[in-house]
Amino acid sequence: MPNLAWLKKEFNYGYDSGDILSLIPNARRLQEEMVIGGSYNQVFFGAVLPYIKPNSVVLELGSGKGSWSRAILKYIPYGELHAVDFQDVDKWLKPDLYQGRLLPHQVNDNSFSCLSDNYFDFFWSFGVLCHNNIEQIMEILKNSIFKMKSGSFAVHQYGDWGKLDNYGWEKGNIPLEFKNQPDDKIWWPRNNQNLMLSAAVQTGWKVICPDLGLTQRDSIIVLKCP
Numbered sequence: 001m002p003n004l005a006w007l008k009k010e011f012n013y014g015y016d017s018g019d020i021l022s023l024i025p026n027a028r029r030l031q032e033e034m035v036i037g038g039s040y041n042q043v044f045f046g047a048v049l050p051y052i053k054p055n056s057v058v059l060e061l062g063s064g065k066g067s068w069s070r071a072i073l074k075y076i077p078y079g080e081l082h083a084v085d086f087q088d089v090d091k092w093l094k095p096d097l098y099q100g101r102l103l104p105h106q107v108n109d110n111s112f113s114c115l116s117d118n119y120f121d122f123f124w125s126f127g128v129l130c131h132n133n134i135e136q137i138m139e140i141l142k143n144s145i146f147k148m149k150s151g152s153f154a155v156h157q158y159g160d161w162g163k164l165d166n167y168g169w170e171k172g173n174i175p176l177e178f179k180n181q182p183d184d185k186i187w188w189p190r191n192n193q194n195l196m197l198s199a200a201v202q203t204g205w206k207v208i209c210p211d212l213g214l215t216q217r218d219s220i221i222v223l224k225c226p
């Protein structure tokens with residue numbers, strides 16, 4: 001199921017995670033935080049803010065309706081955010097409001113060919129790699145590294161079946177029957193810290209931390225571009 005055609009179609013309604021920065025989550029965010037076992041506010045301050053500066057040039061994969069994009073833009077008043085998605089996100093992100101600081105890119109594949117090489121200070125994704133199988137993740141990591149400046153960081157949330165076993169599939173809102181189904185039939189393909197670590201190393205990234213421990217169901221990896 002998580003082939004590119006499925007991913008392009010599945011999220012065309014515009015996935016929304018609510019207001020990441022508000023101290024009190026709205027109903028939408030609260031519902032997601034309960035299944036993931038963590039606070040998006042704390043994820044932002046633990047996984048995004050330490051890696052950006054007011055003038056950072058940021059790459060976000062899979063912005064959807066822009067919950068994380070808006071939070072990032074608030075903290076890069078002199079920087080740029082390039083939001084790459086299969087969807088046409090202009091209508092949700094409203095780049096006109098950001099005086100050229102927000103540049104959406106609708107893409108068709110994982111090549112990142114629309115972006116300049118050696119350009120970005122930080123690469124972020126949330127709710128994206130968990131829907132891509134490990135081959136697609138490798139493609140994303142392999143092609144994106146050329147777009148990053150040397151010494152820059154990438155932080156990605158990803159599905160972790162090891163953590164899911166401990167946390168509980170039902171509590172995490174992932175169907176238990178996925179365990180007996182191949183990756184091409186499910187929307188939460190197999191991944192874990194070993195697979196992710198190996199994918200990152202094989203594609204040239206240095207792994208700083210396989211999981212920041214900010215959410216109980218999923219992992220969040222920190223990578224550095226050599």
Ligand SMILES: C[S@@+](CC[C@H](N)C(=O)[O-])C[C@H]1O[C@@H](n2cnc3c(N)ncnc32)[C@H](O)[C@@H]1O
Pocket residue numbers: 007008011015016017018061062063064065066067068084085086087107109110125126127128129131132136
């Ligand atoms: C579940 S939504 C998450 C949206 C947002 N990041 C959030 O957390 O609220 C996943 C988004 O990533 C996009 N997406 C998934 N895989 C992608 C890929 N390989 N390349 C580009 N966009 C992708 C989907 O189109 C969708 O908009």
